[in-house]
Amino acid sequence: METFIQIGINALSLGAIYALLSLGFAVIYNTVRIFHVLHGAAFLIAGYATWWLAQEQGLPIYLAASIAVILAGASGIFMELAIYRRLRSRGAGFLVSFLGSLAALFFFEGFLLTLARTTARLPRPGGPLPTFNLQIEALDIDLFVKWHSVNTIILVAILVVAVTLFFRYTKWGRMIRAIASNPDLAVAVGINASQVYLMVFVLGSTLAGIGGVMQTYEGGVIPNVGIRLAITAAGGVIIGGIGSMPGAVVGGLALGLAQTIASYYFGGNWAIPAGFILLLLVILFRPYGLLGTREHRELRRLL
Amino acid sequence: MSTDAQEPQALSDGAELDDDQVEVTEPLEGWRAVVTPGRVLIGFGAFLLIALAPFATGHFTGVHVTTLHAIASVAVLAIAAVQRRYGLGGFALFILVLSLLWRFELGLSDEYMAHLIVVASVFSILASSLNMSVGYTGLMSLSHAGFMGVGAYAFAILTTETLNPPPGAEVFSLPYWPSIVVAGLVASVVAFIVSPILRLRGHFFVLATVTVMLSLSQVILAWRWMTNGSLAIREVPRPVIFGYSFDTAEKFMLFSIPVAIICIFIIRQLVESPYGRVLTTIRANPPVAESIGKNVGFVRLRVYVITAFFAGVAGAVYVSYVSVAAHSQYLVEFSTFLLIMVVLGGSGRWLGAVLGALAYVTISEVVRYVPELTEWVHSYISLFPVIPGEKTGGITTMTWGALLFFLMLFRPQGIIGRYRLE
Amino acid sequence: MAILEVRNVYKSFGGNLVLEDVSMDAELGQVTSLIGPNGAGKSTLLNIVSGFLKADSGSVVMDGREIIGAPPFKCFKAGIARTFQDSQVLFYMNGLDNVVVSSPGQRGELEYNALLRPGMVAAEESERRAEAMGHLTELNIQSKAASLSQALSYGQQKLLEFARMLNSRAQVFLLDEPMAGIHPDLIAGLSEMIRSAAVDHGKAVILVEHNLKVVMDVSDYVVVVRGEVVVEGPPSEVENDERLTSAFLGFVSNAAT
Numbered sequence: 001m002e003t004f005i006q007i008g009i010n011a012l013s014l015g016a017i018y019a020l021l022s023l024g025f026a027v028i029y030n031t032v033r034i035f036h037v038l039h040g041a042a043f044l045i046a047g048y049a050t051w052w053l054a055q056e057q058g059l060p061i062y063l064a065a066s067i068a069v070i071l072a073g074a075s076g077i078f079m080e081l082a083i084y085r086r087l088r089s090r091g092a093g094f095l096v097s098f099l100g101s102l103a104a105l106f107f108f109e110g111f112l113l114t115l116a117r118t119t120a121r122l123p124r125p126g127g128p129l130p131t132f133n134l135q136i137e138a139l140d141i142d143l144f145v146k147w148h149s150v151n152t153i154i155l156v157a158i159l160v161v162a163v164t165l166f167f168r169y170t171k172w173g174r175m176i177r178a179i180a181s182n183p184d185l186a187v188a189v190g191i192n193a194s195q196v197y198l199m200v201f202v203l204g205s206t207l208a209g210i211g212g213v214m215q216t217y218e219g220g221v222i223p224n225v226g227i228r229l230a231i232t233a234a235g236g237v238i239i240g241g242i243g244s245m246p247g248a249v250v251g252g253l254a255l256g257l258a259q260t261i262a263s264y265y266f267g268g269n270w271a272i273p274a275g276f277i278l279l280l281l282v283i284l285f286r287p288y289g290l291l292g293t294r295e296h297r298e299l300r301r302l303l
Numbered sequence: 304m305s306t307d308a309q310e311p312q313a314l315s316d317g318a319e320l321d322d323d324q325v326e327v328t329e330p331l332e333g334w335r336a337v338v339t340p341g342r343v344l345i346g347f348g349a350f351l352l353i354a355l356a357p358f359a360t361g362h363f364t365g366v367h368v369t370t371l372h373a374i375a376s377v378a379v380l381a382i383a384a385v386q387r388r389y390g391l392g393g394f395a396l397f398i399l400v401l402s403l404l405w406r407f408e409l410g411l412s413d414e415y416m417a418h419l420i421v422v423a424s425v426f427s428i429l430a431s432s433l434n435m436s437v438g439y440t441g442l443m444s445l446s447h448a449g450f451m452g453v454g455a456y457a458f459a460i461l462t463t464e465t466l467n468p469p470p471g472a473e474v475f476s477l478p479y480w481p482s483i484v485v486a487g488l489v490a491s492v493v494a495f496i497v498s499p500i501l502r503l504r505g506h507f508f509v510l511a512t513v514t515v516m517l518s519l520s521q522v523i524l525a526w527r528w529m530t531n532g533s534l535a536i537r538e539v540p541r542p543v544i545f546g547y548s549f550d551t552a553e554k555f556m557l558f559s560i561p562v563a564i565i566c567i568f569i570i571r572q573l574v575e576s577p578y579g580r581v582l583t584t585i586r587a588n589p590p591v592a593e594s595i596g597k598n599v600g601f602v603r604l605r606v607y608v609i610t611a612f613f614a615g616v617a618g619a620v621y622v623s624y625v626s627v628a629a630h631s632q633y634l635v636e637f638s639t640f641l642l643i644m645v646v647l648g649g650s651g652r653w654l655g656a657v658l659g660a661l662a663y664v665t666i667s668e669v670v671r672y673v674p675e676l677t678e679w680v681h682s683y684i685s686l687f688p689v690i691p692g693e694k695t696g697g698i699t700t701m702t703w704g705a706l707l708f709f710l711m712l713f714r715p716q717g718i719i720g721r722y723r724l725e
Numbered sequence: 726m727a728i729l730e731v732r733n734v735y736k737s738f739g740g741n742l743v744l745e746d747v748s749m750d751a752e753l754g755q756v757t758s759l760i761g762p763n764g765a766g767k768s769t770l771l772n773i774v775s776g777f778l779k780a781d782s783g784s785v786v787m788d789g790r791e792i793i794g795a796p797p798f799k800c801f802k803a804g805i806a807r808t809f810q811d812s813q814v815l816f817y818m819n820g821l822d823n824v825v826v827s828s829p830g831q832r833g834e835l836e837y838n839a840l841l842r843p844g845m846v847a848a849e850e851s852e853r854r855a856e857a858m859g860h861l862t863e864l865n866i867q868s869k870a871a872s873l874s875q876a877l878s879y880g881q882q883k884l885l886e887f888a889r890m891l892n893s894r895a896q897v898f899l900l901d902e903p904m905a906g907i908h909p910d911l912i913a914g915l916s917e918m919i920r921s922a923a924v925d926h927g928k929a930v931i932l933v934e935h936n937l938k939v940v941m942d943v944s945d946y947v948v949v950v951r952g953e954v955v956v957e958g959p960p961s962e963v964e965n966d967e968r969l970t971s972a973f974l975g976f977v978s979n980a981a982t
Binding site for chain 2: 835
């Protein structure tokens with residue numbers, strides 16, 4: 001019992017960060033229909049910015065984190081304007097924009113590596129994280145919990161609700177949904193697709209950036225994990241089901257759960273493979289994902 | 304049958320010409336190329352160009368070879384200009400400039416040149432096999448680097464006494480030659496196991512291949528008792544023929560080049576035959592291929608397994624050369640670099656992949672010298688503290704990223720590409 | 726006996742019955758046309774016969790062999806070739822390759838032969854190329870043999886597809902709206918071509934077409950489909966049958982409501 005709850009809490013806090021990444025990826029994928037590998041870059045920008053501002057410049061952590069998230073969001077504008085719009089204007093199809101995105105991610109990782117000089121992990125800014133012991137005597141439970149995990153879970157829950165509300169009740173959210181469901185019609189009724197794309201990139205990158213800040217604050221940051229992050233984000237989307245926002249969150253949580261369970265039972269070195277193996281199994285046996293909805297049928301036709 | 308009604312002028316009206324970057328017509332070549340004097344010349348020139356490039360740049364020989372190489376390059380350039388084969392001309396110019404730069408500016412040692420040739424031959428095998436998959440069949444695979452890793456580890460495990468075998472297990476070491484084939488077969492079997500991903504299309508297939516590659520790479524790292532994890536398998540043997548050991552790079556070159564030629568020749572025979580035509584049909588339009596009697600799913604499976612075999616063989620040759628089977632965290636990057644080789648050279652042409660691999664090695668060598676630039680950057684900007692760890696060529700990665708990006712933006716069909724990615 | 730017999734085919738998409746108890750025959754040397762309003766299930770029937778869709782029930786017998794439920798490449802091997810609605814030439818392949826590829830039973834298409842028996846493959850290949858070139862010449866597009874297929878005009882692409890089908894040595898040709906998007910001047914020529922496939926080459930042609938004039942000119946037998954077979958017979962009879970008009974008009978009134 002104690003073990004399960006401990007695993008559950010760890011899985012939730014890890015999965016919450018993946019869920020943010022996946023949610024950001026889903027927002028972009030559903031609207032722009034590109035395989036946005038560069039998504040990992042927004043995560044890393046936020047991570048390194050937090051680290052630099054908090055550790056090297058000595059800013060208070062909240063200020064540093066806020067600036068980092070804003071930077072990540074701004075990077076989304078840059079990605080759309082400097083990379084995807086250029087590729088689109090030259091008629092790049094899916095493959096070419098995927099490879100272009102990958103190339104841009106390489107460029108960015110190379111830049112980070114140049115700044116960081118080694119592939120070593122930068123430790124988390126500040127000292128060890130505060131923890132507390134959660135004791136429930138009736139159930140004979142004595143858990144060891146980081147405050148940060150609790151904060152992460154709560155923050156992600158709030159964000160997920162906020163994003164859902166944004167899509168449902170704001171003008172921008174409705175415009176994004178219109179473009180996502182039928183781009184031609186949406187443009188015909190006067191929605192500015194380029195603006196919506198920009199908005200979507202800002203939103204998606206901001207979500208990834210928040211994930212980056214939370215992760216960095218907990219465990220530091222490594223430079224060359226951009227692709228792994230992007231695949232994790234895309235993996236969450238696939239596992240949850242393409243086209244479904246709650247699916248992306250569920251997928252991210254499932255990845256976190258798989259990694260936590262694997263590292264508990266098989267050792268820490270199996271954590272990352274477990275995530276990928278879960279993804280591979282889902283792709284093979286349930287390609288429309290756990291909560292696959294809108295594109296369920298379309299996907300089945302492709303198979 | 305009367306075809307009076309189809310007047311040629313009526314039929315040719317409004318010919319929708321494709322993008323001018325694609326050749327509109329191509330010579331009618333069959334299974335065997337038509338031999339023309341121009342082609343013989345250009346082929347010979349290109350051969351000299353490529354064959355002499357390493358020698359011309361190294362210190363194997365004197366200036367004469369460099370001169371000969373320069374003459375060959377200029378000749379190829381001239382013929383290419385006459386025949387309006389700008390891609391080939393650009394490539395010739397490129398090699399010429401690089402080799403001259405090397406010869407007079409960088410001055411590499413013989414041993415190092417031999418090392419480059421070995422690497423280039425291994426990459427040629429890999430790129431050719433990936434080209435058969437991506438360029439001919441349209442299977443956009445990023446998993447071949449993973450198969451290479453599987454082949455490399457299979458070979459290392461088969462031929463080497465591992466450091467800590469599982470208790471009670473026999474330490475087994477197979478003879479060298481069968482092991483290379485077995486390594487390829489193991490990669491094929493892995494490809495067969497993951498082959499259900501071939502049902503997927505588009506985004507999902509690419510994502511699935513990336514996942515396969517990541518899973519393979521992470522499983523290799525995590526499966527410690529088998530692969531020794533991050534500690535690597537050391538002292539993988541090098542080949543010995545009749546007591547002649549290929550133990551230095553210069554000797555190993557004599558082994559790796561024939562292996563590469565054999566593999567590339569086999570791939571060429573496959574793709575330049577009616578079989579290859581089936582592959583291009585599947586790439587162009589799977590429903591049509593199916594409607595004219597091609598079993599698309601089965602052919603795809605065969606291609607995936609065959610190309611995985613060659614990737615495994617390349618991995619075995621490579622691991623036997625470097626003699627350490629070490630897990631590389633750069634496998635992800637490497638699988639993209641493989642794709643760059645194919646796209647750079649030109650997908651859908653068997654020679655394109657070889658050109659791409661050579662170009663890749665050449666460019667890598669040039670950008671390898673930029674780590675000094677990293678230090679230079681750091682003398683101005685130093686945001687993060689130096690933490691001990693693996694040194695990396697950040698600027699090298701940046702250069703590759705920029706190169707691939709501009710390739711995608713301006714010439715998605717590569718140097719001599721027949722098929723334009725979309 | 727008819728070479729292709731379609732018997733009692735049912736097909737529904739998600740509870741929506743598209744084909745209901747459809748039966749038809751195709752005879753060698755004859756053009757059989759399928760007509761009907763949009764959404765009447767003509768293309769669905771074609772897809773079922775060529776193996777691209779699976780019928781819910783019924784049977785398709787080709788030359789005495791049951792092929793219902795077989796994948797498309799097996800239907801082709803049984804002797805059924807088809808074209809698609811929009812032009813489906815093979816991009817980045819030249820005109821000749823576009824045609825040769827449909828030649829059935831090429832031994833060079835196996836890895837084993839391609840690698841180890843190059844002489845045999847080369848001999849076979851030159852034979853097949855000559856045959857394909859013959860078809861290109863017959864359709865008067867031999868000058869396009871070396872052109873990449875995407876550089877051809879739409880009409881030429883249609884001809885290329887037709888050459889590919891002639892080259893396939895199939896007994897039954899399924900033509901899915903060959904006249905769609907064709908310049909009106911070319912329609913007569915294409916009709917002639919379809920006619921000659923049946924008469925000169927002795928194929929059984931099944932034609933799905935919207936252009937009624939073409940259908941009535943070309944066909945030996947017309948089947949009017951609207952979910953089920955409404956009326957069938959020689960064109961001269963069907964043309965004047967009021968059920969033909971009502972089949973189309975009925976659709977219009979349905980669409981209006």
